Amino acid sequence: MARKRKGRDISGWLVIDKPAGMTSTAVVNKVRWALQAKKAGHAGTLDPEATGVLAVALGEATKTVPYITDALKAYRFVVKLGQATNTDDAEGEVIASSDLRPSDDEIKEALSQFIGEIQQVPPQFSAVKIDGERAYKRARDGEEMDIAARPLWVEELLLTDRPDADHVELEMTCGKGGYVRSIARDLGKALGCHGHVLRLRRIWSGPFDAEDGLSIEDVDAMAHAPELDSHIQPLETGLCDLPELPCTPEGATRLRNGNPGMVIASNVEYGDEAWASLDGRAVAVGVFKAGELHPSRVFNTV
Incomplete structure (x- = not known):
């Protein structure tokens, strides 16, 4: 047992x-x-x-x-220009350096290539799995891996401050799976001067x-x-991006038992994902079909 x-x-x-x-x-x-x-x-x-x-x-x-x-999330981070590290942040060893320092206008122009649907290669020191093993474990053993690029949606990427020639403060709003360290690394490459993340803060998430x-x-x-x-x-609060569909007590009982339940729908279409509520409390998440919610997740909060 x-x-x-x-x-x-x-x-x-x-x-x-x-x-x-x-x-x-x-x-x-x-x-x-x-x-x-x-x-x-x-x-x-x-x-x-x-x-x-x-x-x-x-x-x-x-x-x-x-x-x-x-959900979308936003980061504020500082990139140190002139140095690349093996971890793409300040914790790693410097593996390349440059005396070149781009202007603010050059940085702003380079940032444009990282907005929209981009392809991003995760850092060598990351939690992605390579042949069933975390990349960071293999990287610690000195192995350099060929990590496949992954799609990332970048809503916004802005230069917010340039305190000195060596440092740039940026803000990025992006979707799921983004590596800020990869942005810093690839921006440094695009500018021809190298770069890594010095400080990173997630300012909001959903x-x-x-x-x-x-x-x-x-x-x-x-x-x-x-x-x-x-x-x-x-x-x-975790369901704020999904439409809410009120249900009757009878519908709630059916949903809690894993069966489709009747809901009141006005702003959803057939096949949309939504959540059912009773007196404002979540009952289930599922797919709306012909006046019923077909549950995929049921909440046991009663």
Whole structure:
């Protein structure tokens, strides 16, 4: 018999402003401990040295993680010009350098090639799998891999500051799977001067903003106290990009049992993905067909 997981049945989202030097997994473990939660996960890994919004899903909210992962997100980062590193950030070894320093206009012109649907090669030190093994593990052994390019949607990429000749501050809004380190590396190549990420901050992700996030110190101070619960956002926040379809109590019962349920639809078409609600609470996510929602995920929050 499987051992029952200990902890509170608590569902929702807790937004953390992740500090530098802490892994995303460590943040999730800290939140789970502080809330004594049975289940927790995060929506999108941040590198250990990166800071900013890390949305932690609790309980049934973990079923909405894919919708936050797929949502647009924004990063503010500083690129150090003149040096390439083997990790594409400041943690790695310098592997190439240049005395060339482009002008602001040259940088702005180069940024245009990284906007829209682009093809991006992940860093050698990344979590992508090569023949079943994480790339960073093979890179640590000194192996240089041929990593296939992946599509990335970049909504916006702006030069926001140029404090000196060696540093450029940029802001990028992009879709799922973007590597800021790859942007810095490829921008340096395009400018002919090399480059790597010096500092990185995720300023928002989907509906979650870093300015609204708790610090790790806040989490420690409020651990095991009702005050921390008051900062939890409802699991429905993770469904903000999907249309909401109210249902009847009878429809909710059918949906919770995994069957199609009647919903009231006005802004969706046949085959659209949506979520059903009863009194504002999420019941299920699924596909709308002929007046019914066919569930793919059911929420057990009652």
